[in-house]
Amino acid sequence: MAEKNNRKGKTPGINFTWFYIVTGAALLGFYLFGGDGASFHKEVNYSQLNEYVSKGYVSELVVFDNNEVEAYVFPDSAEYIFGTAPQKAGERPTVSTRIGSIEKFEDYVNQCIADGKFTGTVRYKESPKYWSGFLVNVLPLVFFIGIWIFFMRRMSGGGGAGGGGVFNVGKSQAKLFEKDEKNRITFKDVAGQEGAKLEMQEIVDFLRNPKRYTDLGGKIPKGALLVGPPGTGKTLLAKAVAGEADVPFFSLSGSDFVEMFVGVGASRVRDLFRQAKEKAPCIIFIDEIDAVGRARGKNPSMGGNDERENTLNQLLTEMDGFGTNSGIIVMAATNRADILDKALLRAGRFDRQIHVDLPDLNERKEVFKVHLRPLKLDSTVDIDILARQTPGFSGADIANVCNEAALIAARQKKSAVGKQDFLDAVDRIIGGLEKKSKVMTAKEKETIAIHEAGHATLSWFLEHANPLIKVTIVPRGRALGAAWYMPEERQITTKEQMLDEMCAILGGRAAEELFTGHISTGAMNDLERVTKQAYAMVAYVGMSDKLPNLCYYNNSEYSFQRPYSENTADLIDNEVKNLIAGQYERAKRLLLEHSEGHARLANMLIEREVILAEDVEGIFGKRPWTSRSEEIFDNKDNKAASGVQETEEQQ
Helix, strand or coil: CHHHHHHHHCCCCCCCHHHHHHHHHHHHHHHHHCCCCCCCEEECCHHHHHHHHHCCCEEEEEEECCCEEEEEECHHHHHHHCCCCHHHCCCCCEEEEECCCHHHHHHHHHHHHHHCCCCCEEEEECCCCHHHHHHHHHHHHHHHHHHHHHHHHHHCCCCCCCCCCCCCCCCCCCEEECCCCCCCCCHHHCCCCHHHHHHHHHHHHHHHCHHHHHCCCCCCCCEEEEECCCCCCHHHHHHHHHHHHCCCEEEEEHHHHCCCCCCHHHHHHHHHHHHHHHHCCEEEEEECCHHHHECCCCCCCCCCCCHHHHHHHHHHHHHHCCCCCCCEEEEEEECCHHHECHHHHCCCCCCEEEECCCCCHHHHHHHHHHHHCCCCECCCCCHHHHHHCCCCCCHHHHHHHHHHHHHHHHHCCCCCECHHHHHHHHHHHHHCCECCCCCCCHHHHHHHHHHHHHHHHHHHHCCCCCCEEEEECCCECCECCEEEECCCCCCCCCHHHHHHHHHHHCHHHHHHHHHCCCCCHHHHHHHHHHHHHHHHHHHHCCECCCCECCCCCCCCCCCCCCCCCHHHHHHHHHHHHHHHHHHHHHHHHHHHHCHHHHHHHHHHHHHHCEEEHHHHHHHHCCCCCCCHHHHHHHHHHHHHHHHHHHHHHHC
C-alpha cells in the first residue's frame, strides 16, 4: 500500500527534448521551404516560358547568373498555368526553367517588349548560395536556442532531482537509502563497539515496536550524538541502526547545509525535515555536525548576518520547536563535541551522547576477523598477535593494515597472505616506507645506532617501559631509525609508569652525549614527546611536587587567557625542566651501568641494521620484568620475529 501511495505521489517529469526537436525542425522547415510568400511553383521548359511571356501572363522575370530564370505570373493566369482557381494560387505564383544563353534570352525579351507582348520588369541576380545562407541565417538561431536550453537545464537542476540549479539551491542535499534496498548494513557488520551497539539497540527497538513504549507513556528519543575519534565507525554504526530498524535513512554532511547564499542553509534544513516527515518513521544522519553546530557567538568571523548561525537556529527549531516530528530520529557524528552549541546538546534534542572510542584488545580482534574474511590467509596468521601489535588503531586503520598486507603479499607473488606480511604492513603504516637507498655516512650510521641502542637498553631495564619488539636503523619515512614496542593497554597510568616512559624516550639523546661526545638533531621527536608529557603531568594531572593536585586544563576553544598567573606559569616551566632533567640524569646513570651491553647492541645494529627482542635478551639476559604482552608474544611469535630479521636483510 505504501508503495502505491509513493507511486501516486510521484508525478512524471516534463520531457522538453521533443519540444526542442519539433521547434528546431519547424524553424528549419520554415527557412528552407517558406519563400517570399509564393503559394504555387512549377518547373516548366523553355518553350512553355516563351509562351507565357508572349501571351502576357508574366509580370516579372528574374534572371540568375547560373542560367536559371524565375517568372512571376499574374494570379489571373493561374487557371491556365496551374489548373486552379486564381484565388487559390496565392499572391505571386511562379514558374522557373533553365535557358541556354542569357544573351539570346535578353534578345527575346527585348523583342517581346518592343512588340508589346511583355510589359513587366526584368531583374538580374546572383544565384542563391543555399549553404552560406543557411549558416548565416540558421546558425545564430541555433546558437541562441542552445544557450537557452543550457540555462534552462542548469536552472532546473540538470534535469535530475536534487540538482544544484538555481531553483533547487534550497533543496536538501541528503542521500536517501530506502529500507528495501539490498546489501543493507546491520549490527553484524559492525565489529567491536559492543557498548555503543547496546545503547543504540534501544532506538532500534523503539523504531521496530513503538507501541511497547508509547503504551507506557514513553516518547521516542529525538536524537543521538555519536562522539569519537576519526575512523572508529560512527557512520557505519548509524547505517547499521537504520538497517536493523528497517526504516529509510537520510545521510548528509554538516557542510551540505552551508552555502554562500543567505537563507539557503535554513531552507535545506526545512526541506530535509519535510522529506523525513513523508518517510516517517525514519532516521536522519548528519555527519560532522560541528560544521554547522558550532557554539553561537564564538565564530571568529565578524559578519552581521551569520549564515551558519541561521542554519543552526533552524535545526534547533526543527528538532524541538513548535512543530512535532513524530517518528524522526536525528543521529549525528562528530569528533569535536566540546565545541558544539549547548542548546544542541540539551535533552529534547540530542537526548543521549554515545561515545564510540578506539577499540580495545578484544574489539580489535573482532575488527580483524571482519576485515580478514575476504583475504586468503596461510596458517601463520595469528589474530591475537595482530591485535596486540596494533594498540590505538581505529577500525579504519585495521582495514588499512589488512589491505597493505594483501598488497605486500601480491607484490612478492605469494599465493596467500602470511603473518610476516601483516608485520611488514604494520611497520610500514607506523614508520613509513623503507628508504634503504638513503645515503648515510659511517659516522651518521654509528650515531643512529648508538641512539636507538640507548632506547632499547633503557626499555629493557625499566620496569614500566613498554616491552621491546624490534629495533632498526633502516630509514623509514622521515625517521632515520625506529624502535617497535608492544605497549600495555592501561585504563589509568601511574606517575611511576609515566616517569619510566620518559626516561626510556630520553635514552637516545643520553646515549649520544655519553658515547659520542656530542648531541644531534635526531632526538627532536623524542624531546617533543617528553616535553608534552611533562607539561601534562605538571599542568593537567597534578603530578608535580610544588603544584600537587591542580589541573589547569582549559576547554574553551576561543579563550585568550591562561587559567593561571604569570608566577604559576614560571613555576610550571621550572617543574617541567626539573622533571625532564631528573629523568635525563637517570637515563645516563642506567646507560653507564650497562655501557658494555649498550656498545655490543650498537655494533650489532651497525652490522645487521635490524635486531629483535631475543637479540637484546642474548646480550642483557632475560628482562627482569615480564609483562603479559611479552609472555604472549614470546610464546606465539618467536618464529615470526626471526622472520622479520631475515626479510629486512633480504630487502
